Amino acid sequence: MSRLIVVSNRVAPIQEARPAAGGLAIGVLDALKETGGVWFGWSGETISEPSVPVIEKQGNVTYATVGLTKRDYDEYYRGFSNTTLWPTFHYRNDLSRYDRGDYAGYQRVNATLAKQLKELLRPSDIIWVHDYHLLPFARCLRELGVKNPIGFFLHIPFPVPEVLRTIPPHEELVKAMCSYDVIGFQTEADRQSFVDYIERGQHGTSSEDGMVHAYNRFLKVGAYPIGIYPDAIAKAAEQFTDRKAVRSLRDGMRGRKLIMSVDRLDYSKGLVERFQAFERLLLNAPGWHGRVSLVQIAPPTRADVQTYQRIRQTLEGEAGRINGRFAQLDWTPIQYLNRKYERNLLMALFRQSQVGYVTPLRDGMNLVAKEYVASQDPADPGVLVLSQFAGAAEQLPGALVVNPFDLSQMAEALERALSMPLAERQARHADMMEPMRENNLSVWRDTFLDDLRHVATASSVTAKAVKLADVTASS
Incomplete structure (x- = not known):
């Protein structure tokens, strides 16, 4: 059975990952315990020099955590993630500040995290990435040659195109998001905002079944409202x-x-x-x-x-x-x-x-x-x-x-x-x-992962068919 690899900005400390923890931690842990897998992300600590992930295992769940240098923390976390993306995605453009250096740090940390995760991956793994800190994470993995199914869930709102475009590298970010196989949003309005950006900007098209064709890729875009128990x-x-x-x-x-x-x-x-x-x-x-x-x-x-x-x-x-x-x-x-x-x-x-x-x-x-x-x-x-x-x-x-x-x-x-x-x-x-x-927490988790498995399988079949057609046409 394939492992589930969960990637988030923060990994809940093992001692906190219990029923009293927040909804996301509970949902992630339940999924990981059922399939076995890895929870990968930032430990919450700042370090002087980059280091390899710290691996801890509890049952069939592996916790792989990394520290961030002070520079990475300032540019990736405090900077672009929480001074640009967070306020803009919450429609507070008046509080948003954009700095090219912070954006470069955001891209750098995503690329570094992708390289560290790649060393832990197996060909059959399914990867589920969470939240705004990691918008370009799938693109970074694809550039490293990772072909595994990769899904993304955004826990915060996704703004309408007019608001999103106030972020200078908006198109680069959306293009990077299209490297995922499935993108999930909390509400239908958030999903529609993403599709509107794609279609009104003439970057691609969408169909009634939730499939989007943009930047030479097919992906599913849907609303998956998170629940509780x-x-x-x-x-x-x-x-x-x-x-x-x-x-x-x-x-x-x-x-x-x-x-x-x-x-x-x-x-x-x-x-x-x-x-x-x-x-x-x-x-x-x-x-x-x-x-x-x-x-x-x-x-x-x-x-x-x-x-x-x-x-x-x-x-x-x-x-x-x-x-x-x-x-x-x-x-x-x-x-x-x-x-x-x-x-x-x-x-x-x-x-x-x-x-x-x-x-x-x-x-x-x-x-x-x-x-x-x-x-x-x-x-x-x-x-x-x-x-x-x-x-x-x-x-x-x-x-x-x-x-x-x-x-x-x-x-x-x-x-x-x-x-x-x-x-x-x-x-x-x-x-x-x-x-x-x-529509409890299990329904949210299982619906998203079922769609990710289905879309990834369908994409694989499509890719093979296209490749076979190309070979046939050239012979």
Whole structure:
């Protein structure tokens, strides 16, 4: 049986790769454990000199990790990946900065990683590459002579052509992406943006079956919305209910309603707008004073990137300003926690709340929205307030969907959620749990890998037929 080779920017440390880890890590590990294989990528460490991969094995899964030099980290990771691609793909061109040196570093690191992976490959391996750090990775492998099936999944949004073209080497990047056999996106809108770039730029054509012919290659392009294991999350949320942190929060609320919000500290998450919409609720509906609190958990991320330092300062300032305006001796409207919590504990905290507040300005999927729903007690569920610009909005019909740029609409949705009758809450929860079970994490993984195997086999047959036709014509 062929091995699965997973390639991602970061490899989860072995001790973290357990059921409490994030959705991607769980999906990757399940696939690897079923087939046997390799998880390859950056260790998260910076090193003085380039080195060979460090190989660790646990069961039938091999972890192959490499360090990055300070230069590689600055140009590939901090530079082009997170100063150019991340903001642009999230429609924040105003925050995007392009530097030719960073782009050269991005290409160099992808090429270096490809060379290191090539030494570990077998002819029958299937390669699954993840996310925006590795857009040109397949092209680098092809240039080294690798003929294995290679698929790519983008976890963040893919922008419309007009936005993508603000990145100077946009065509080179898309052309490199076409070296994959299958490209997967979170939503149909993201898939269509990629196809629009190909067709409107006259770089190729697409067909109704999802096949794209561009730059002399055939590849499949599809939407593969990532899921979760909702029943496992529900079980964890119930089991962790008696943890000290959960009891402390429950006791501290003293019967007040709780709005829960959990996000990485990132400008794409709309955290400032979220605080301001909560402020507007308190302004428009003073009856909620002292009766509801917002708990925002925002673990720090990319702390060495200046843009993220600024968003942290802004958010802390807004929390302080709003609390100063509305707080009472026995009530703090916003509890802002800039730290990380164990995932199962977060699920239990979700279960204690009456509202889940998930309003990113732009997001590929947003698994927090799905996790919030799955964590609820079906007999007395909370209500999800969800941004229309999260991919999850297409899959969670029971959510109150809002425009995160409309503070008044968000405030009204919060008030509606806080006041919603039990029967309506139960019906909305049931409407969301069913599709999450039908399209869980295994379905995402298996659908993508089945398509990759099928397309790679079909491409191989086509290539052989073309070669035979050429030989016949010349004889």
